[in-house]
Amino acid sequence: MVYRLLKLGHPRRVAHFLKNLAPGVFLQELCAKPGAIGAVCPSSPYLARRMAGQVPEGDGLVVELGGGTGAVTRALLERGVPPDRLVVIELSGGFVQRLRDRFPDIRVIHGSAADLSLLLPQGEKIRAIVSSLPLCSLPAPISRAILDQWRMLLNDDGVAVQFTYNLRRPGWRDFLRAEEIASTIVWANLPPANISTFSFKTHKLGPPAP
Numbered sequence: 195m196v197y198r199l200l201k202l203g204h205p206r207r208v209a210h211f212l213k214n215l216a217p218g219v220f221l222q223e224l225c226a227k228p229g230a231i232g233a234v235c236p237s238s239p240y241l242a243r244r245m246a247g248q249v250p251e252g253d254g255l256v257v258e259l260g261g262g263t264g265a266v267t268r269a270l271l272e273r274g275v276p277p278d279r280l281v282v283i284e285l286s287g288g289f290v291q292r293l294r295d296r297f298p299d300i301r302v303i304h305g306s307a308a309d310l311s312l313l314l315p316q317g318e319k320i321r322a323i324v325s326s327l328p329l330c331s332l333p334a335p336i337s338r339a340i341l342d343q344w345r346m347l348l349n350d351d352g353v354a355v356q357f358t359y360n361l362r363r364p365g366w367r368d369f370l371r372a373e374e375i376a377s378t379i380v381w382a383n384l385p386p387a388n389i390s391t392f393s394f395k396t397h398k399l400g401p402p403a404p
């Protein structure tokens with residue numbers, strides 16, 4: 195009866211369907227690598243939509259970091275980012291497979307955001323970097339390397355969008371050297387999250403952090 199309702203037809207297909215539900219995959223990855231996931235559940239649709247809403251109009255690539263189960267990926271596509279302008283970087287092989295199955299028209303790159311400039315096509319303008327990376331729980335040298343990549347890759351028009359569960363000022367902000375041009379708290383997420391949008395325009399020639 196349930197099988198017929200879900201139009202899945204066969205118990206094995208139902209088992210596959212349940213195994214691939216976003217919370218199940220997320221929990222599996224969380225247990226395996228808690229520091230690299232840094233969240234108790236996938237981003238809510240509200241958080242995902244507000245992140246996507248920070249992407250400015252224009253051309254250039256939109257680069258999503260830490261695509262996970264694809265909540266933000268979907269919101270970016272729904273916002274109108276063309277599939278051939280969206281690139282997702284994801285470290286976990288399990289999530290990469292899921293993202294490729296779910297979004298066959300976009301580029302999903304299996305690699306670390308700390309190597310971003312090596313992973314992206316050379317010479318392409320970047321409109322926005324949209325990050326769900328757990329910068330607070332990653333080892334400090336990795337977080338720093340990731341932020342260095344943003345500074346190096348974003349030109350005058352590009353922005354970086356990052357959410358954090360630390361509603362005050364997370365430590366990685368000290369290394370960012372960028373202007374926060376927008377900030378908003380999304381309460382409809384577990385836990386509530388603060389989305390910040392950064393521009394590197396005025397900080398291009400600033401001194402490096404000590």
Ligand SMILES: C[S@@+](CC[C@H](N)C(=O)[O-])C[C@H]1O[C@@H](n2cnc3c(N)ncnc32)[C@H](O)[C@@H]1O
Nearest residue numbers: 230233236237260262263265285286306307326
């Ligand atoms: C908070 S979770 C993703 C949340 C995602 N928006 C969702 O709804 O599933 C963080 C993601 O960052 C990925 N990640 C962690 N370190 C990374 C790195 N150095 N490079 C790329 N992805 C990384 C994790 O594998 C995980 O998918």
